[in-house]
Amino acid sequence: MFADWSNIKCVCLDVDSTVCEDEGLDEIASFLGVTDKVKKITEEAMNGELDITKALEARLSIMNLNLKKLTDFLDNHPVRLTPGVENLVNQFKENGVDVYLVSGGLYPLVNRVAKLLNIPEENVYANKLIFNNEDWSNIKCVCLDVDSTVCEDEGLDEIASFLGVTDKVKKITEEAMNGELDITKALEARLSIMNLNLKKLTDFLDNHPVRLTPGVENLVNQFKENGVDVYLVSGGLYPLVNRVAKLLNIPEENVYANKLIFNNEGTFVGLDHSAPTSRSDGKALIVNELLNKLHTPVMMIGDGMTDANACPPASVFIGFGVNVIRPKVKTISDYFCTSVEELINLLKNHKMLL
Structure with missing residues (x-):
């Protein structure tokens, strides 16, 4: 006999390797040519062998990520939704279930997924990056x-x-x-x-x-x-x-x-x-x-x-x-x-x- 879940009106979806087919940070690493080191840390973090915060900071350090690199990645790497996920999200909405994206990934990557699925921005939880003294002299x-x-x-x-x-x-x-x-x-x-x-x-x-x-x-x-x-x-x-x-x-x-x-x-x-x-x-x-x-x-x-x-x-x-x-x-x-x-x-x- 199945349990009755009809009273559950909120669902939190992970994004990397769940809503999306890939791991966002691994894809950025591939784009920047530093795949192997980053992917190894991702695996350890996902398997619970490494502290999530330390894993994230280590990967960002290896990639030497800045705003320009992140923007270039976003411009050249379309979202790859897991097949069927869009239908799943729509069915949640049709049944009055609020959908949240809760991710240990990067906010700019997760938020564009939310836009694609028409999920409100306030329903997005992900890691925000601070770029101190980023050089904006090329913005004209x-x-x-x-x-x-x-x-x-x-x-x-x-x-x-x-x-x-x-x-x-x-x-x-x-x-x-x-x-x-x-x-x-x-x-x-x-x-x-x-x-x-x-x-x-x-x-x-x-x-x-x-x-x-x-x-x-x-x-x-x-x-x-x-x-x-x-x-x-x-x-x-x-x-x-x-x-x-x-x-x-x-x-x-x-x-x-x-x-x-x-x-x-x-x-x-x-x-x-x-x-x-x-x-x-x-x-x-x-x-x-x-x-x-x-x-x-x-x-x-x-x-x-x-x-x-x-x-x-x-x-x-x-x-x-x-x-x-x-x-x-x-x-x-x-x-x-x-x-x-x-x-x-x-x-x-x-x-x-x-």
Whole structure:
């Protein structure tokens, strides 16, 4: 007679040699040409013959791993799921079972598996690496979020306040920025509540000056002085974001944001869904496009989950907590700054700024 497990509503899955066919660290070692030494330590650790912490540190030491090597591996080594695992995970979800990935492997490797299986980032437990004084001098492109990052406020919330519908819109903004609500649905819901048209938008722009985060203009200028291309990548509205770009002397072709479609009478008829920023994974798509176009590593800086989820393909993500601190973003950020001065010092320490 079988035991009844119907009350079990949480499952923790190992990743290396379970969810995936291979051992992540062994694959990195193979990629770097140091397979034998690393694989021997892996076997001893998996068989309980060697302390896990010592085994991990020993393997990382042998590989002499740095951020560039790790990024190169991720770019060139696709995930190899164990056949049938995707179906297993989907069946767990269909039966109301929360799925967690709990791994002794490296967070960047495990998190991309989670993305592939649509497992929330907060359900991922793995080892995070700290790269001290990593040289970022080869990063020549930075993508900056705009709302609550380059600017002090959230553009759509400010329009809502201007139109007298603050509370409903602000609640949706928070859910979207915390990764609790699909970006496209959140944007459409807020535009619907505001009943936005071209006249209302123009009135807002005429009466609401840009409020840059103090220090951001200096930051952008320092990027330019150091030969770093600056892009504004926002889930906000193009007319709002483009005027910020003009203020900071950022070319219009370096602006990615959501475009609205109005008919001849100025009535809002829909979003331009060809804009990647209308999608939850839009910022990651833009970063990937820039990687292929510019042939340089890309850095992402922002306050929200869509910014965090753009790394990878971004080589580095820096959480921006100057105007608002989002706990989920802070938790998953390798770097998190609560002042522009702190951010500039971080960039100087890593040789991106002189």
